[in-house]
Amino acid sequence: MELISTHPIKKSDLGFHGNxxxxxxxAWMDAAAASYAMQVCDTPRMVTxxxxxxxxxxxxxxxxxxxxxxxxxxxxNTSITLYMEARSxxxxxxxxxxxxxxxxxxxxxxxNGDPIPVSERVRNKFKEL
Numbered sequence: 598m599e600l601i602s603t604h605p606i607k608k609s610d611l612g613f614h615g616n617x618x619x620x621x622x623x624a625w626m627d628a629a630a631a632s633y634a635m636q637v638c639d640t641p642r643m644v645t646x647x648x649x650x651x652x653x654x655x656x657x658x659x660x661x662x663x664x665x666x667x668x669x670x671x672x673x674n675t676s677i678t679l680y681m682e683a684r685s686x687x688x689x690x691x692x693x694x695x696x697x698x699x700x701x702x703x704x705x706x707x708x709n710g711d712p713i714p715v716s717e718r719v720r721n722k723f724k725e726l
Contacts, residue, residue: 598666598682601629606661616656622663622697623651626681629665634677634703637669638719644710646676647702655685657696662686664693670700672723675712678702 604610604625612618627645634643657663664686670678679701684693707713 598668598680599633600664601633601667602665603686604663604665606657606659606663608659611659614656616658617663617696619651619653622653622657622683623648625663626665626683626697626699627701630667630679630681630701631703633667633679637723638677638703638705638715640705640716642706642708643677643703644706645701646704647700649700651697651699653697654695657685660688662688663696669723672715672720674714676702676704677715 602625606617610617610621627648631643631645635641662685664684666682666684667679670680672678681699681701682695683697685696686693704712705715
């Protein structure tokens with residue numbers, strides 16, 4: 598898996614119980630996955646169409662880092678599906694624990710917002726998936 602982004606957890610990122618707010622983590626994951634989809638598909642015109650089931654496996658706390666990883670799961674005619682993981686990272690020990698994992702799907706669009714094919718070159722590069 599490829600490391601896409603890293604975020605320090607600050608007090609302003611916490612929810613009511615002192616843990617990282619789930620909505621904040623989902624926003625970070627969506628932004629990271631979108632940028633990764635753009636990188637893989639060689640175009641800035643990628644939009645989120647699906648976030649699969651999200652199971653928050655454990656809390657993350659202030660002072661930890663969140664590291665977001667991704668990998669290409671499949672490429673369709675107009676879309677790409679990514680497997681994404683958010684991991685808490687302990688800066689003292691280097692230990693990581695999965696906080697959230699999910700599949701996210703993005704579609705390539707034209708200037709009118711209509712789906713258009715992912716390039717043949719990109720599809721060929723990931724043909725074995």
